[in-house]
Amino acid sequence: MKIGEGVEQAIHCVLMLSNLQPDGALPAAALAAFHGVKTSYLLKHLQAMAGAGLLASIPGPRGGYRLARRPEDISLLDIVLAVEGPAPAFRCAEIRQRGPNPLPAEFHRLPCGVASAMLRAERAYRAELATITIAELRGDQTTPLNQAINQRNCAFLDLHERAQTERT
Amino acid sequence: MKIGEGVEQAIHCVLMLSNLQPDGALPAAALAAFHGVKTSYLLKHLQAMAGAGLLASIPGPRGGYRLARRPEDISLLDIVLAVEGPAPAFRCAEIRQRGPNPLPAEFHRLPCGVASAMLRAERAYRAELATITIAELRGDQTTPLNQAINQRNCAFLDLHERAQTERT
Numbered sequence A, B: 001m002k003i004g005e006g007v008e009q010a011i012h013c014v015l016m017l018s019n020l021q022p023d024g025a026l027p028a029a030a031l032a033a034f035h036g037v038k039t040s041y042l043l044k045h046l047q048a049m050a051g052a053g054l055l056a057s058i059p060g061p062r063g064g065y066r067l068a069r070r071p072e073d074i075s076l077l078d079i080v081l082a083v084e085g086p087a088p089a090f091r092c093a094e095i096r097q098r099g100p101n102p103l104p105a106e107f108h109r110l111p112c113g114v115a116s117a118m119l120r121a122e123r124a125y126r127a128e129l130a131t132i133t134i135a136e137l138r139g140d141q142t143t144p145l146n147q148a149i150n151q152r153n154c155a156f157l158d159l160h161e162r163a164q165t166e167r168t
């Protein structure tokens, strides 16, 4: 069982975008440079998150990505599902119907108990991810760690953030 | 996020083995035939479960696999960890330390909050899997479905189960 590394990148991108001004935007290339990953690879995840309504994609020379919702309204589950897709990790291949003399079809109307149990556990996983928001992950902004993170973010954004309107 | 199809096969193998007589054993080839999968592929998972102490591997012409613990003492978590390995699905690649001007190392002594949150959700997943045992999955043996499953299993075991001692 493995979650693609795109999830770590996507969550950190959303965290970075939560620092933008209301009319700000950050190009994919800047997000990629900040995280030390390839733009082409990151674009796939940014587009998936835009498609899921988590990010807005602003076109044009002042464009880029910004959050489409407040940080309180974006959960880790939203991001994981956008990047990894909605299919459950466990996929029942109906092994009970293979091999010699399988039971007649009427016995297979209900899902296999094994599949139900595996999916029950995934529901617990998803329920936990749904409780964790980007706002919560930003954390207490007064701790020395978060102040240092913010300083690094702001130094980068000063160079790369774009705005729809001229800043004074 | 995807769980290998070996997990479905492994759980169904353990369920099948839970029908054996106390001194019975079922060869890997019979388990593979019953589930319509390749023996070579299944062997990997059977050996992993034997290595994890869930199955016993009985050598010799009367040998094969049997449970090494009672069905009440084998959980879905035991099987998933044996087959998929103990590593968590989310693997933090320390993306926070990449890109321009990363924070000095002393800020990275604690795990990233994102990684901690993802692992918290996995703990909820594993806790749920740990509560589900093979005994529970065998279910109420008097339902028509379970009676039909048992009949199919027994017909197969009559042909393929091996015993350490002569049956009378």
Ligand code: FES
Residues within 6 Å of the ligand: A091, A092, A093, A094, A095, A096, A097, A112, A113, A114, A115, B008, B012
């Ligand atoms: S048939 Fe797929 S989990 Fe049982």
Ligand code: FES
Residues within 6 Å of the ligand: A008, A012, B091, B092, B093, B094, B095, B096, B097, B112, B113, B114, B115
């Ligand atoms: S650095 Fe890996 S999850 Fe944040």
